[in-house]
Amino acid sequence: MEKRNLYLTNIPVEEALERFQNALSPHLKIENEDIEVIHSLDRVTAEAVFARVNSPLYDCAAMDGAAVVSAHTLGAGEASPLTLKQGGDFMAVDTGDPIRPPFDAVIMAEDIQEKNGGKIVIRSSAAPWQHVRPVGEDVVQGEMILPGGHKIRPIDVGVLLSGGITRILARRRPEVAVIPTGSEMTEPGEELKEGGVIESNSRMLEALVRQCGGVPSRFAPVPDEYGLIKERLKDAAERFDMVLVTAGTSAGRGDYTVHALRELGEVAVHGVAMKPGKPVILAVVNGKPVVGIPGYPVSAYLAYENFAAPILKFFSGVSGLPEAGAPVTGMPVVRAVLTRRLVSSLKYREYVRVKVGKIGERLVASPLARGAGAAMSLVRADGFCVIDQDSEGVEAGTEVNVALCRGLDGLENTVVSVGSHDLILDVIADMMPNVYHGTRLSSTHVGSMGGLLALKNGEAHIAPTHLLDEETGVYNVPAVKKLFAGRRMALIKGVGRAQGIMVKKGNPLGIAGIEDLSRSRYVNRQRGAGTRVLLDYRLKAVGIDPSGIVGYEREAATHMAVAAAVKDGGADAGMGILSAARAMDLDFIPIGSEEYDFAVPTEFLELAHIRAFIGMLKHPDFRRKLEELGGYTVECCGEVVFLP
């Protein structure tokens, strides 16, 4: 247990960025290069670009027709047609053809009657300069076409070329070394040994650098050997404009990065008051910025966005060095109502990933998993809710700023589902946009009761639920009626699901039913989950005390997470649905069937995207997929039951 970096600093985000920039500013310089306009898409102009020629180049015809001398057409009219001779009187022109003296006007082809012998007849006079585009009408020589620091779009390519410009001075694209470290790192596709980790962060960083206009070079993973790590960092800081080094930034035993950076250059910051992302390192080696990126994927993403992206954008020339304080650099911000209370530490600024939905006229933001390792929360996220360092949290129902990481174009047509998870939600989310173009299903998984509460608070359109009423043995109807007293509600009927006990293949402990659970190490679902309600109901029925079951307090959030715990051997048994057991190749001891339905306020039933959702439940492709998955019955699937 040596060389642990136990005592990271806890510097506020803005101050950290400022320290980094101060350490860098004597060294940072922008370089430019001369490039061809035809290859300039997405490049950034190094200086203002001025037109070299006029566009159009000369007075020219704005229409197809005949060029005429306007003064000679005076008097032409319906009653007094005028005949003009080719050459002296008129010249046939197409759009864009030059109009030269004596000609000073164009008559449209549609207004011309052609005669033999190169003659035409016109029936109205031409005003001077009619249908003539004057020289330089669009671009005048010497006029600024683009300012400096402008990212070139397709239309700019066209106008630059029209303006006589074939080469421009652009910012050189910064070259960025991406160095993964850690002896446990295993290249994707290679066999994973116990303790091994798939090296994926460097590939995400490569893509982020590319998106930012940089040119990434990814190194092979460097094992935890001090000399090797130091050598690679030294080499990279010599050859590249910037270095991103992943993992090895925390307090682990093999974390050599910061020591190596201290010997090679200056460590401006090690430890920032942000969460996730705290153990970031900001250093300068050989005058080059080096960012030590923490190993957890969400930490890695946020460390990149907050500290690497601003420096890269500076190199790329999109803008000057950012002013500190942007929540997550460059993301557009919307206001949305927070659906759940967020408690946060005064020690950190926290970046909570949220899904954003539109319920009625309100934008709502639902927090996703908050762990630094929850990479899927980034995949699912629509944006970030940033909780300031000096805040202890935000109450539910508060309007908050959400920094968006994806466009919200489709929001009007997105079904917001909050509640119990089932694989059929994944299937619908995948199929629905193709079957009902433009619609989307956004699904958050908080268990049945959590979903109904979200629905009640106006945070969802539908709540997938499978809640058994212990008194009547009836599913869903009693729970919804009780919670939504006085409100007009319906159930969109979903599927019947086989619930049971999942055990390792071959059922090594010989578990036959819930009576045997006390012989196992169990993994349970969270409070309010329908599966847990069912277990409690059955345990009570047979008179078993849950406290006697080892692992009853161990909670997993979804059927699949329970199945994974059993598969991995950390638990012997867990309750869940057949499709989860099948997906994970586990044995399944059926306990009973349950009804998995969707609670919905009746006012939402007429929304086009809710109708699309109901349509999906009845769709033959969806039914076919259910058969593949197994364990589902679909007698009433897609029917709407209005609750009295």
Place this chain on the structure above:
Amino acid sequence: MEKRNLYLTNIPVEEALERFQNALSPHLKIENEDIEVIHSLDRVTAEAVFARVNSPLYDCAAMDGAAVVSAHTLGAGEASPLTLKQGGDFMAVDTGDPIRPPFDAVIMAEDIQEKNGGKIVIRSSAAPWQHVRPVGEDVVQGEMILPGGHKIRPIDVGVLLSGGITRILARRRPEVAVIPTGSEMTEPGEELKEGGVIESNSRMLEALVRQCGGVPSRFAPVPDEYGLIKERLKDAAERFDMVLVTAGTSAGRGDYTVHALRELGEVAVHGVAMKPGKPVILAVVNGKPVVGIPGYPVSAYLAYENFAAPILKFFSGVSGLPEAGAPVTGMPVVRAVLTRRLVSSLKYREYVRVKVGKIGERLVASPLARGAGAAMSLVRADGFCVIDQDSEGVEAGTEVNVALCRGLDGLENTVVSVGSHDLILDVIADMMPNVYHGTRLSSTHVGSMGGLLALKNGEAHIAPTHLLDEETGVYNVPAVKKLFAGRRMALIKGVGRAQGIMVKKGNPLGIAGIEDLSRSRYVNRQRGAGTRVLLDYRLKAVGIDPSGIVGYEREAATHMAVAAAVKDGGADAGMGILSAARAMDLDFIPIGSEEYDFAVPTEFLELAHIRAFIGMLKHPDFRRKLEELGGYTVECCGEVVFLP
């Protein structure tokens, strides 16, 4: 005058797209290909992607520290420290290390006191599963990571790899032939002959195709020879997924495209009720979509966006075939107040380019040049205001939809200037974002009086103006006081400018002053332009009747446009400023000096971006640039004069 396509159809945009899609739908098919995840950025998934492994792969340490057996730590406390031995009692772990039975909890490094001989002391007990990340917490094997039709982002690359996926099925990128036609087409950089046109549209289209996920192949320009054009089209429709053929779509004499397409396949539409963009051709050859793109740059852009982009997006798999009716496909829409009346024909849907500004709390949309050839209007545009086919126009002050073609992030910090043009506005627009980070100058040129009216209507922050009061001979102050009676106004003093007559190098007509203008072909400025006011004032002073000046009615919109007309020989003389004459290498006969200032309501003076604008006027770099341009005096530049 043969083979003219005089009679284009006038089919509404939606119907045209529908006809095109109907003609295509028997043929269109999406192809997929297997690609590496590490090269999948911006590619589109062909099907849903499910995790192959759990992440984390096993129960693992969530913190650096010691793995312990929770049951064995019971009773540890501040008063009753517990000593644990390496091996049996605890195991040192770093974040991510596997936690295997009997260990079921982790104690953080910070809460551990190390002793000699591989012993540690703890002072609180560990709850079961504390600081342990359960297997599959982030991604569970079999769980959907991404739906089909999803464009891959950097974070997706990371999560796919973590989920054990190294290759995915993605949409094949469509290959698109871009064929410029026209004997007048001259490659950029080659010498332009009289009647030649720089071929730039195909390069814009290449870039647009690339942005849309396609792979463009640009052909060399094809001269106007029927056989050649037909041969190239046939070849392209065999080898590519889609063909874009530019120009040759209108009623010109050399317009063979549509004839060739009719012989090769089916022309679904020739002529759409849109402006610009009417002469678009939508055809199917060899089962492949062929879009005939009109030659004017704005027409080309709109034809692409409305008809080519949707088909390309279909191939790329970002979404299904679009529903007809999106104003310009895929652009986000905002509401803004129109600053000028727009009259439009009932025959067409018109796409008017607008600049968008934020004045107080209002978004305002100012129309730019409307011609199909006005490519700079696309460069300058923030978006499109779409006037429906069944509308005769929109009154000023109406709130309209604006389809945005650029992000509006910086809008809060953008100075909206509407009024008279001077090159110094270009200079400031270029310099200001670098000197005052985040600020921007958005400038529209409508002449002095037009600018003051815009300012009065709340459509601008500042109005650059140089209006001479004929009675007093005083610049700007009388005009602003008269127009803004009762409102607190100020002038930000700008520059003194030398006004004069611009003539060809060597002054071939020997023009000495305005008395000689009647011997020239003159080019004038538009009504309300300060330069025209000055001319009229001087003509009146010397008793010359303007109607005696040939070309007095011929109007150009800016100093530079006047200079271009003189340079090109279409006119002999025009009034303008010295910097314009210099930029175009013309001779200049001084007429007098004038004051070019910026009218501003005093309430805007405290806005940070207006203060930045004033700062720019005083900036040494700006002053240096003025000296280079020549013809300016700067005694009061940047001073604020409050009008009583």
